[in-house]
Amino acid sequence: MAATLKDVAALAGVSVKTVSNVVNGYGFVKPENRRKVEEALAATGYRPNIGARNLRRGKxxxxxxxxxxxSIxxxxxxxALVITAAQRHNWNVLIEQTQGTRDRERSALTAMGPHMIDGAILSPQALAAEDFAAFHREIPLVMVGEHAVDVPIDHVAIDNVLxxxxxxxxxxxxxxxxxxAIGRNPRRGTASLRMEGYRAALGEAGLPVLDExxxxxxxxxxxxxxxxxxxxLSLPEPPDAVFCFNDLLAIGAMRAAADHGLRVPHDLAVVGFDNTEESAYSIPSLTTIAPDxxxxxxxxxxxxxxxxxxxxxxxxxxxIQTPFTLKVRESTAARPDA
Structure with missing residues (x-):
């Protein structure tokens, strides 16, 4: 049978309360008693009941x-990074995939109320302001990425325009x-911001923004x-560079360019967005925006x-805006003179 707090207390010769204080990380325990409890914990193989502890704390x-x-x-x-961060708070993570539809996004939050979760991190594409209003009063919500809706919830993203x-x-x-530019999409808030940045950079360079x-x-x-x-590439005057709104679009673009007989970056320079692991191992390796x-x-x-x-x-x-960098790789090496 699994060891209990009473078993640990009896072996250490201290009270159950002292054992509980050590297990829960409280600081007001005499060093000698802490040592005894830690030795008893190791000897008995005691493991705390996280579920019961969370219930007592209202979590x-x-x-x-x-x-x-x-699949993106x-x-x-x-x-994977959220799971790692959550472990530091003794949280497990329930993951839901919505395909970016309003019904799936709403049902994900409806199904996981305060009886199941302590909070939610979401990257929505279709939720309306009234959808958020129904949920954020019950549990803490944090939005990551961009979604054009005015709601009073915490938000974490990079500066997509910059x-x-x-x-x-x-x-x-x-x-x-x-x-x-490849990736314009009115359904995606990030796409609108990246398009704004694309237009601004062309203007700064004295270049026209061409719809084609x-x-x-x-x-x-x-x-x-x-x-x-x-x-x-079917245009009478094809581009000599392309900015893609994510790395997958960029890798697909490079494949099409290669099939067309073009060399990247000599004939066509390509930049992606996201710095996914694949971008460092593509041939050529992909220059990309790297959000932290x-x-x-x-x-x-x-x-x-x-x-x-x-x-x-x-x-x-x-x-909160988090940092980003530009990872310059082979897909944008300077064009040779010859």
Whole structure:
């Protein structure tokens, strides 16, 4: 049978309360008693009942992570980092995939109320303001990424406009003059911001924004990038560079360019977004915007922890920008003179 607090207390020669204080990490225990308890814990193999402890504290021991699509590497990598951050707070993570539809996003939150989770991190694409209003009063919510809805909940994201400007400025600084964009999508808040940054960078370089060089993408998969690139290459004057709104679009675009007989970056420079693991191992390796995904995950989890610990009125709504960098790789090496 599993050892109990009473078993540990009897072996250590201290009270059950003293054992409880040590197990729960409280500081007011005499060093000698702490040593005895720790030795007894090791000898008995005692393991705390996390479920019972959470119930006593009014917690479930779970948080939710609600994402559009786990097959997109960015979201898979973010999920792994959220799990790591949650473990530091003794939380398990329930993950729900919504495909970015309002019904799935609503049902994910409805199914996991305060009886199941202590809070939720979500990357929504379709929820309306009234949907948030129904949930954020019951549990702490943190939104990661961008979604155009005015709601009083915590928000963690990078500066997508500046990140896109940085990516496109990199291309124009290399002397590229027909810079295309793949990824315009009115359903995605991030897409609107990245388009704003794209337009701003072209304006700063004295280049026109040409509608023929802006290609929408319903989804953000490799096949969508390849299809968009094939369209761009069919133009009378194809682009000499392309900014893709995620790495999968960029990798698909590079494949289409290779099939067309073009060399990246000599004939076509390519920049992606997200710095997923695949981007470092593609051929050529992909220049990309690298959000600090670890900072996004850790900040979001820490916000939930603080909301759980403090009354809402003592902790105003947070809007936190995390850093990003531009990872310059082979897909944008400077064009040779010869």
């Amino acid at each position: 479930t021991g779970f948080i939710a992570l609600v994402l559009p699509e786990l 590497p960015y979201f898979g990598e973010l999920a 990140a896109a400007r940085t990516a496109v400025r990199h291309l124009t600084d290399l002397g590229r003059r027909r810079v295309a 060089l802006i290609v929408p993408a319903t989804e953000y998969h490799r096949r969508d990038g390849a299809e968009a690139m094939r369209h761009l 995904k670890s900072a996004i995950a850790t900040t979001a989890v820490d916000l939930i922890a603080r909301r759980v610990a403090e009354p809402a009125e003592d902790f105003p709504v947070q809007d």
